[in-house]
Amino acid sequence: MCEEEKAIPVSMVKALAGFEQTNDYQLKKVPGNHLFFWLESADGPSFILTKPAFFFSDYKVEAKLGDLEDLATRGEQLEVYAIVTVPEKPVEMTANLMAPILINEEKGLGCQLVLHDSQYTTRHYLFPPEKRRHCG
Amino acid sequence: MLILSRKPGESVVIGENITIRILQVKGDSVKIGIEAPRETTVHRQEVYEAIMQENRAAAKVDKDIVSLLPSKIDE
Numbered sequence: 001m002c003e004e005e006k007a008i009p010v011s012m013v014k015a016l017a018g019f020e021q022t023n024d025y026q027l028k029k030v031p032g033n034h035l036f037f038w039l040e041s042a043d044g045p046s047f048i049l050t051k052p053a054f055f056f057s058d059y060k061v062e063a064k065l066g067d068l069e070d071l072a073t074r075g076e077q078l079e080v081y082a083i084v085t086v087p088e089k090p091v092e093m094t095a096n097l098m099a100p101i102l103i104n105e106e107k108g109l110g111c112q113l114v115l116h117d118s119q120y121t122t123r124h125y126l127f128p129p130e131k132r133r134h135c136g
Numbered sequence: 137m138l139i140l141s142r143k144p145g146e147s148v149v150i151g152e153n154i155t156i157r158i159l160q161v162k163g164d165s166v167k168i169g170i171e172a173p174r175e176t177t178v179h180r181q182e183v184y185e186a187i188m189q190e191n192r193a194a195a196k197v198d199k200d201i202v203s204l205l206p207s208k209i210d211e
Contacts, residue, residue, distance in 0.1 A: 055209065085190060090204045
């Protein structure tokens with residue numbers, strides 16, 4: 001529980017929309033929590049991330065190889081994260097599945113990919129309606 | 137705003153590296169093809185704005201929120 005979580009430096013190959021002033025972030029686990037991560041920049045924004053696979057088992061990211069050229073070469077692994085928006089009632093938190101964050105953890109590179117022609121939106125509830133009604 | 141008339145198959149060149157070609161006009165919809173360098177991002181405007189808005193909303197997160205995050209999916 002108390003062990004210091006190691007941070008991975010992540011340099012965005014393209015700035016995140018709305019945050020053009022910084023490209024340098026640190027990725028670390030939320031202590032004691034396997035589902036969420038922090039993506040923080042020193043002087044800029046901080047985001048909570050999750051891995052869509054935890055909550056959306058059929059989530060798929062399709063991209064052309066050319067779109068990922070700056071991020072990874074063939075055979076390198078890319079981790080898929082989604083930015084989580086936490087509203088006043090945390091149980092109504094949503095994940096942005098339309099624009100996932102892809103991270104090459106080995107090289108410390110990341111980018112927000114826009115899934116142009118997918119059915120995903122910027123707000124997918126992480127929890128089902130039953131749970132959202134009872135909690136928070 | 138510069139306004140140009142183009143027919144399907146014709147193009148517009150912006151700067152040295154960006155070409156926009158009109159591919160098809162069908163009813164009230166125009167299909168365009170865009171060639172741009174990799175470092176130039178191209179998005180549908182409403183999509184770009186939605187993502188920017190959501191990024192900004194997500195960045196407003198309070199650091200203390202972590203204590204409220206579930207650590208298991210089925211609680």
